[in-house]
Amino acid sequence: MKNSNKLISVLVPIISVLLAFAIGCVIMAVLGANPATALQSLWIGAFGNTRNLGTTLARATPLIFTSLCACFAYRCGVFNLGGEGQFIIGSVACCYVATQSGIEGFPGILLCLIVGALAGGVWALIPGLLKVYRGQNEMIISIMLNYVATLFMGVVYTNWLREGNVPQTASVPDATKLSRIFGLRTTSAFLIALVVGLLIYYFLFYTSKGFQMRAVGLNMTAAEFNGFAVKRYVLFSFVVSGLIAGLGGSAELLGTQYRLINGFAAGYGFDGVAMALIAQLHPLATILVAIFFAALRVGSTTMQAATGVPTSVSDIIQALVIVFTVAGLAMVKLPQIKAVMDRMFAKKEAA
């Protein structure tokens, strides 16, 4: 039973991806392109050479952070839809320290990352506190705070930290930028993301507190009856979730964007939520899913150049993957489908 559950949780996303690609191919064919060559150029664009791979991983990095952010809070049974806001607040705080403090080099980087992470944590504390002490709906509040954060960032790059006449902040000093790996576009931000993913994985599955947090997430009433401080875990999960997003914001600023500008981080929050759900809240799977989505985005440009298939086809595929996975996971929970599957697995085990 346990094994069949695990198998299903891996099969559903894989089948969803295949289905999404199948439909994508039909669209490509209708547009008059050869799906095979289009897919080939998509692959080359994303992973074809080390340069492209580097770009893909660089694009994946912020998505890994926001999806880990969503994943962590969900594991405790609360919905942090404010990853984007926390990401932005983290990068704003980071930008301020990087450009105004005068501390550069490695100490500067460290300080920037810490301040950015803390700022994200504080931003997440707001919905967390309102949830725990006032019973407010954390989803709505965290979404609303996204807008506040985006507009706040607007004030920052158009007024307080504007550079000259352009609505953008100054670039972070060269010495404070995160170093590239092998000269690719991927920076050490990607490594930080990997480490964060591993830490979360370790925390959730190998520590006592992580175990208890998961218990709270799966059944709050039972967790309370068994003596766990449910409110404390909810608050903790929100803050850590915000820390991850804030750290991601800082890493993105120091590694890729270097300055705040209109459109910074737009959409990352909800992308992260979708990816965490496809990965079924497994932190390591989350990383893979984020890379997969980044590959679709990066590769689509090459695909457009080579075969004329517009990049929006890639967007369609991405959306279909999300729809199919979510629908598929819901479907396998239906009693009728469950009965059929149980019979199938029972036969296999018997044979």
Place this chain on the structure above:
Amino acid sequence: MEEFLRIEHVSKKFGDFYANKDIDLTIRKGEVHTLLGENGAGKSTLMNVLIGLYQPTAGSIYLNGKKVRIDSPAQAVKLGIGMVHQHFMLVEAMTVFENIILGDRNTKGIFIDREARKKEIVELSQRYGLDVELDKPITEIAVGAQQRVEILKALYRGAELLILDEPSAALTDIEVEGLFDIMRKLTGEGKSIIFISHKMREVLRISDRITILRAGQTVCTLDRDETNGEELANLMIGRELTPSHYEKITQPGEPVVALEKVDYHKESKHNGLSGVSLTVGRGEIVGIAGVDGNGQSQLAQVVTGVLTPDAGRVDLKGSRVAQFTPNGFILESVSHIPEDRNKMGLIGNMTVKDNIVLKSTDTPQFSAAHGFFLKKRAIREYAEEMKTKYDIRCTSVEQEARNLSGGNQQKVILARELEGKPDLLVAVHPTRGLDIGATRFIHDTMVEAREKGCGVLLISADFDEILEVSDRIVVMFEGQVMGVFSGKEPPIQEISLAMAGK
């Protein structure tokens, strides 16, 4: 009096279990007919058969002398059978008027002739004294008024027979008087009422006839004037004392927990406690008897730290409890088998082994470096050991707890709660829904814990269970302690009267 409804030899089987067996019941026009019985006596099943939710396995139903088939709730409405459920079925955001016409098929096309409908409803409500404000949303009216809306709804749909399922449970005394007035008016107009209640006082006041159900069968039907509370209580409980399997203890040790005049939401008779004092000593099992919903859940949650009492004093092992948190009680070695094992006891999506060690992953036995590294192997081995010791039937300790049968789920909880050598065990309906084998195992385990010096507070709606294992029996009614009786040769009659609030 003319008969309205006759049930002949109706049985309803679930699997091998008869929820109703060979039931005979006649409802006359214009009478209040009470169904009396313990939890699980088969009242709800019988009512669900009448309103078309269940199909009887055998037997027939006659309405006005004609045989009928009630195969859907809509059919029941058509035949003039209406039910007011204990938990009201109203759309809270809608107004009284909208709730009453909801589902009404008497409309022209897609439009509702609101004025005409309203007129009909006002006439109905005046005729039966069902005073309601039609344009108020449900959320803004009192519980008593909500009930009147339910009755009005049933009448508006043409009910000739009204089934009232524990209608007085949620009402204040004054509201109960109002309800009785309405009931008398209804029967005066020739409508029939089936009244379901546990409360002897009310039953004796309002009923014309009383039918007693026990273990899914009709015991007898009596006229109100020919009976009294004592007889009814005896018939309802209906058992001779069977000798217990266990030896009863009369000299308990020092008190583990002592409650003194504890209040919790005192004004709520069914979900509160009022001036409760009781003690549980080391090495004794104290059984709380009483019909479900007389404060037992709240009592259990107070003595496990989930609820904080409004007044009174709780002493644990001789020192007064200042702060009520589940964790604080767990640290004082209080174990809890909660009433809803799926909701409160287990993390269903976690494995059997995880549920067994749920409370103890912080201990050095299961994790190193202050919880920073779980000893997965130790946990697994321990879980295997518990699986054998408590005879937990699962494919592996890696199986998810929600996939286990009820009895095995309860054993998982027992393994977790008893292995820590508790000083106090609070067990709420520990054998509800379990088969005889599992029940016996759980009773044995509780008695074994008692032998080791653990105090046990057993709360159960199953009177047999209380008689079987309790050393002392405390009867609760409407949040109060009605009496304390010895578990050795218990005076059944007195206890059953106390349970009925006399």
